[in-house]
Amino acid sequence: QVRLVESGGGVVQAGDSLRLSCAASGRTFTQNAMAWFRPAPDKEREFVAGIIGGDKLAFYGDFVKGRFTISRDVAKDTVFLEMNNLEPEDTAVYFCAARSSVHVRRAAEEYDYWGRGTQVTVSS
Numbered sequence: 621q622v623r624l625v626e627s628g629g630g631v632v633q634a635g636d637s638l639r640l641s642c643a644a645s646g647r648t649f650t651q652n653a654m655a656w657f658r659p660a661p662d663k664e665r666e667f668v669a670g671i672i673g674g675d676k677l678a679f680y681g682d683f684v685k686g687r688f689t690i691s692r693d694v695a696k697d698t699v700f701l702e703m704n705n706l707e708p709e710d711t712a713v714y715f716c717a718a719r720s721s722v723h724v725r726r727a728a729e730e731y732d733y734w735g736r737g738t739q740v741t742v743s744s
Contacts, residue, residue, distance in 0.1 A: 622646035622733055624716045629738030634708055640701040640738060642716030649733075650674065653719040654699045656690065657728055658712035665715065665728040669701060673722030681726075683709075706742045713737040 628640040642654065651673040660666035669690035671678045678690045689702040699716065717731035725731070 624718060624733055624735035626714065626716045626735045626738040629714065629740045631741040631743065632706055634706060634742055634744050636706055636742070637702070637704045638706065638740060640703065640714055640716075640740075642699045642701075642735060644697045644699075644718070648697055649699075649718045650692070650694045650697055651722060653722055653724045654690075654692065655717050655719075655724060655731065656699075656701045657715045657717055657731075663728075667726040667728070668714065670724035670726070671699065672724050675722075679724050679726070703740070706740075708742045708744045711740060711742050713739050 623645045625643050632638055653670060653673050655670035656668040657665040658668055667681050669680045669688055671690045671692055687705045691700045715737045716735040718733040719730060720732045
């Protein structure tokens with residue numbers, strides 16, 4: 621069974637940092653695009669960050685403004701989202717997703733596999 625399992629969420633204060641992890645099992649995703657999404661008021665899931673398959677090239681949502689970094693540990697088949705200078709507006713459930721392609725897309729419907737999410741809460 622293919623699974624994506626997120627971890628690393630928690631309750632922090634504004635300005636703090638968190639590192640989210642997304643571990644894959646059941647198949648390898650090292651050559652697949654992986655991304656992080658979160659719910660948004662005007663759409664079901666908002667693109668946070670994505671990394672292309674087999675490379676380190678990454679893309680970010682406009683609201684990130686240099687605060688987040690997505691990376692991949694190929695040996696562990698795990699994707700990370702390093703979040704710095706967190707704001708209360710970043711409070712959300714963060715979902716990990718994978719595509720059956722090397723290319724990152726910003727639309728949630730382009731992704732084929734999803735984790736169940738990890739809650740991030742940022743207090744002011």
